[in-house]
Amino acid sequence: MSAALAEVDHVVGYAPYVHRVPQREGLTRHASGNTVEVDRAAFALDLARRGERVAVVSGGDAGVFGMAAAVFEAAEDPAYAGVAVRVLPGVSAVQAVAARAGAPVGADFAVMSLSDRLKPWEVVEKRLRAVAEADLVLAIYNPASRSRREQIAMACKVLLEHKSAETVVVVGRDVGRAEESLSVTTLGELDPPSIDMKCLLIVGASSTRVSPAGVWTPRFVR
Amino acid sequence: MSAALAEVDHVVGYAPYVHRVPQREGLTRHASGNTVEVDRAAFALDLARRGERVAVVSGGDAGVFGMAAAVFEAAEDPAYAGVAVRVLPGVSAVQAVAARAGAPVGADFAVMSLSDRLKPWEVVEKRLRAVAEADLVLAIYNPASRSRREQIAMACKVLLEHKSAETVVVVGRDVGRAEESLSVTTLGELDPPSIDMKCLLIVGASSTRVSPAGVWTPRFVR
Numbered sequence: 213m214s215a216a217l218a219e220v221d222h223v224v225g226y227a228p229y230v231h232r233v234p235q236r237e238g239l240t241r242h243a244s245g246n247t248v249e250v251d252r253a254a255f256a257l258d259l260a261r262r263g264e265r266v267a268v269v270s271g272g273d274a275g276v277f278g279m280a281a282a283v284f285e286a287a288e289d290p291a292y293a294g295v296a297v298r299v300l301p302g303v304s305a306v307q308a309v310a311a312r313a314g315a316p317v318g319a320d321f322a323v324m325s326l327s328d329r330l331k332p333w334e335v336v337e338k339r340l341r342a343v344a345e346a347d348l349v350l351a352i353y354n355p356a357s358r359s360r361r362e363q364i365a366m367a368c369k370v371l372l373e374h375k376s377a378e379t380v381v382v383v384g385r386d387v388g389r390a391e392e393s394l395s396v397t398t399l400g401e402l403d404p405p406s407i408d409m410k411c412l413l414i415v416g417a418s419s420t421r422v423s424p425a426g427v428w429t430p431r432f433v434r
Numbered sequence: 435m436s437a438a439l440a441e442v443d444h445v446v447g448y449a450p451y452v453h454r455v456p457q458r459e460g461l462t463r464h465a466s467g468n469t470v471e472v473d474r475a476a477f478a479l480d481l482a483r484r485g486e487r488v489a490v491v492s493g494g495d496a497g498v499f500g501m502a503a504a505v506f507e508a509a510e511d512p513a514y515a516g517v518a519v520r521v522l523p524g525v526s527a528v529q530a531v532a533a534r535a536g537a538p539v540g541a542d543f544a545v546m547s548l549s550d551r552l553k554p555w556e557v558v559e560k561r562l563r564a565v566a567e568a569d570l571v572l573a574i575y576n577p578a579s580r581s582r583r584e585q586i587a588m589a590c591k592v593l594l595e596h597k598s599a600e601t602v603v604v605v606g607r608d609v610g611r612a613e614e615s616l617s618v619t620t621l622g623e624l625d626p627p628s629i630d631m632k633c634l635l636i637v638g639a640s641s642t643r644v645s646p647a648g649v650w651t652p653r654f655v656r
Contacts, residue, residue, distance in 0.1 A: 249653075273525075275532045277653075281540025284650035297647045301525045301533040303495075310497045311523040318503025320561055322544040322570060331655035339542055342568035346561040348544060425519045428506035431471075431499075433553035 213300055224256040225269035249282035257292045273304035277353045305412045306351040309384030312394050314426020316414045321349035326363050337370055344374035349429055352413040365404035380416035435522055446478040447491035471504035479514040495526035499547055499575045527634045528573040531606030534616050536648020538636045543571035548585050559592055566596035571651055574635040587626035602638035
């Protein structure tokens with residue numbers, strides 16, 4: 213990752229991530245707002261088409277609810293045919309939260325975004341039901357935002373139709389940053405208004421348990 | 435990760451991973467066979483209980499079908515009460531394969547092990563159906579082993595009951611090693627006998643597509 217960043221002429225991305233890349237001679241940093249992923253990607257592809265070397269940065273893993281899919285989306289434009297795209301993996305937010313908690317995703321799991329900005333709520337709800345019925349551990353990205361405050365309560369209601377109120381839930385906030393916090397609760401006790409855009413949730417399978425050593429999901433199903 | 439490995443007295447794990455940790459004075463490397471995860475974890479906890487500092491290593495991310503859950507499983511034994519366990523995340527195999535292919539897990543996805551060594555096949559099949567019906571991207575760990583050759587064909591059959599034969603499938607083999615290879619096929623064209631224990635599969639959602647720039651799944655569902 214550092215090697216790739218050392219070789220580029222431009223860094224493009226959401227401001228907090230761009231600012232983590234140290235300034236150096238020959239590097240131009242382009243910081244943008246959130247929620248303009250495809251514009252940002254097209255801007256990067258424009259630079260690359262003109263022969264510049266460009267890195268688009270994300271938090272966590274760019275391939276997991278990061279900028280990678282937005283870059284491929286923008287690259288569908290024939291204007292960018294011939295621009296080479298390479299994705300470098302990183303540690304995703306779900307893995308950072310899981311490791312801090314113990315081993316909650318130690319068995320089959322699903323990863324979903326709760327945002328209905330890019331898909332209808334009916335699709336979110338259908339997927340929540342499928343994951344709950346199959347008793348998969350579920351990591352939830354984007355559980356809330358400034359404008360989306362109701363979804364997490366709606367999601368809990370849907371999950372509680374298929375899962376026990378005793379199901380273990382891990383709430384990670386700002387994990388990997390100085391102000392990080394982690395709490396362990398249950399699906400029945402989870403307080404939706406306490407969940408904001410900085411949170412990532414891991415909702416356990418029926419077998420997920422809390423031990424003195426940490427939260428973990430057995431590898432086996434008996 | 436390197437900082438943690440520099441501080442331990444012992445490294446414990448499956449031989450190929452243990453041998454990646456450079457030998458140094460004061461470090462004892464304990465290499466074991468595969469498929470004895472909990473014995474290996476108990477061995478590590480025994481050392482730790484006697485005051486030794488021990489690292490248990492896995493390939494990819496220890497928290498994703500790696501050794502972390504096995505360590506927590508062994509740590510349930512009251513003999514190990516008081517042994518502190520800390521998990522450090524890494525880049526999992528699914529992320530390594532995804533990044534090499536493009537952005538196939540750019541939307542909601544599930545990660546499953548196809549092995550029926552630790553869960554009944556009926557559970558595997560039920561989960562495959564749920565994931566397929568919910569149109570999640572699906573990463574498949576342990577698609578085959580020396581003794582398990584039939585599961586991947588059975589899984590394809592189940593998935594084809596719910597998904598199109600045109601569904602994009604990425605097959606990564608030994609990704610991250612010198613001998614790595616990657617191929618892109620479809621669910622209908624996938625050749626089960628070609629899949630072995632070194633493979634990780636990513637079965638696309640209905641929207642997953644192959645572009646000149648790579649394989650990607652749109653973030654949106656319309």
